[in-house]
Amino acid sequence: MQTGWENAGGSAQPLPYGRGSERGAGRETHRNPADLLRVEGLSVRLRAPGRGGVVRAVEDVSFRVERGGRFGIVGESGCGKSTLVRALLRLVPATGGRVELDGVDVLSAPAATLRTLRRRAQIVFQDPQASLNPRLTVDLIVGEALHAHRLVRSATERRERVAQLLRDVGLPAEALDRHPHEFSGGQRQRIGIARALALAPELLICDEAVSALDVSVRAQILNLLADLRDQRGIAYLFVSHDLHVVHAFCDQLAVMYLGRFVEQGPAAQLLHDPRHPYTSALLEAAGVGAGPPLDPGEPPSPLSPPAGCALHPRCPLAEDRCRRETPELRSIGERLVACHVARETGAERGPGVA
Numbered sequence: 638m639q640t641g642w643e644n645a646g647g648s649a650q651p652l653p654y655g656r657g658s659e660r661g662a663g664r665e666t667h668r669n670p671a672d673l674l675r676v677e678g679l680s681v682r683l684r685a686p687g688r689g690g691v692v693r694a695v696e697d698v699s700f701r702v703e704r705g706g707r708f709g710i711v712g713e714s715g716c717g718k719s720t721l722v723r724a725l726l727r728l729v730p731a732t733g734g735r736v737e738l739d740g741v742d743v744l745s746a747p748a749a750t751l752r753t754l755r756r757r758a759q760i761v762f763q764d765p766q767a768s769l770n771p772r773l774t775v776d777l778i779v780g781e782a783l784h785a786h787r788l789v790r791s792a793t794e795r796r797e798r799v800a801q802l803l804r805d806v807g808l809p810a811e812a813l814d815r816h817p818h819e820f821s822g823g824q825r826q827r828i829g830i831a832r833a834l835a836l837a838p839e840l841l842i843c844d845e846a847v848s849a850l851d852v853s854v855r856a857q858i859l860n861l862l863a864d865l866r867d868q869r870g871i872a873y874l875f876v877s878h879d880l881h882v883v884h885a886f887c888d889q890l891a892v893m894y895l896g897r898f899v900e901q902g903p904a905a906q907l908l909h910d911p912r913h914p915y916t917s918a919l920l921e922a923a924g925v926g927a928g929p930p931l932d933p934g935e936p937p938s939p940l941s942p943p944a945g946c947a948l949h950p951r952c953p954l955a956e957d958r959c960r961r962e963t964p965e966l967r968s969i970g971e972r973l974v975a976c977h978v979a980r981e982t983g984a985e986r987g988p989g990v991a
């Protein structure tokens with residue numbers, strides 16, 4: 638698998654969506670039969686515990702993931718990445734918008750349909766320790782879904798299927814009868830991936846799935862995910878705060894700030910020639926950019942986002958207009974950018990990518 642910055646994004650696809658004001662629930666946009674997941678104008682508002690008020694965790698987010706595609710979402714802690722992916726499968730309720738998995742409306746699906754949809758799209762979480770029941774053996778953890786969906790008729794058949802899944806993720810069949818605490822962090826994440834693969838999903842949602850792992854194990858797991866993609870044609874929605882990881886893995890990328898996508902498009906373009914100041918600042922912080930850093934300071938609270946562009950208190954390029962007017966996503970070539978001053982044309986010299 639490629640891991641260097643220089644090789645990202647070979648199969649970039651133009652995004653069919655129009656400007657932000659044209660998007661949203663109930664509005665028809667171009668339908669591409671290659672789309673597996675379509676998200677339009679998704680918003681999630683959560684009641685802030687204890688303090689009162691409403692957290693605007695996800696605001697008017699639109700994107701699509703093609704069959705076999707690799708879509709990355711990157712942004713600082715607390716920007717809404719996990720809430721977004723959970724809302725896709727109704728693990729948290731959406732406030733507005735539309736989500737389609739293979740053309741089926743997820744947000745209004747009846748319980749039986751939702752059950753099938755959740756089988757087709759599986760989530761791998763960040764912390765394998767927390768997401769695996771410590772009292773169960775690997776056989777039962779991985780085989781639980783097979784049993785629940787009546788895909789096996791006996792314990793013997795379940796064990797055979799689980800043993801194969803373990804082999805698929807590089808674990809020995811002897812792991813069947815062991816408990817999660819008997820494995821390393823990387824091995825536990827392989828168990829989590831085997832569990833997600835048990836139902837043969839078409840979409841694997843990885844929410845910081847490699848963030849808890851050290852660098853060498855992280856590379857092994859990314860290689861495993863890439864192999865699975867090549868062998869099974871699985872599409873990925875890959876969430877990370879780490880640009881190096883999304884660069885290695887994704888062909889489409891969205892940069893999220895305070896609940897909104899501020900730049901989205903082909904990963905290679907965003908990472909080599911960012912147009913939004915926040916994308917530039919993330920690259921700068923990752924040590925691979927040459928853009929101006931953000932002004933120091935914490936991100937604003939999603940309980941009371943700043944007026945105008947939410948980045949303006951930290952943005953080195955902010956103008957008066959930015960304090961008053963919220964920038965809509967606008968098309969610049971193959972990408973969408975929400976910034977009043979974003980360049981329309983490429984930089985003469987891109988950021989300092991090796």
Ligand SMILES: Nc1ncnc2c1ncn2[C@@H]1O[C@H](COP(=O)(O)OP(=O)(O)OP(=O)(O)O)[C@@H](O)[C@H]1O
Nearest residue numbers: 683684685692694713714715716717718719720939
């Ligand atoms: N159940 C909840 N109730 C209220 N607010 C919540 C809830 N879950 C998350 N939030 C808030 O929503 C915002 C987005 O949180 P979320 O966990 O989606 O961010 P994230 O980008 O996944 O962060 P991280 O990178 O740390 O995982 C944060 O301000 C968070 O405090």
Ligand code: SF4
Nearest residue numbers: 946949952959976977
């Ligand atoms: S709209 Fe203004 S504040 Fe927002 S990112 Fe662009 S320049 Fe910065």
Ligand SMILES: [Mg+2]
Nearest residue numbers: 718719720845
């Ligand atoms: Mg998260």
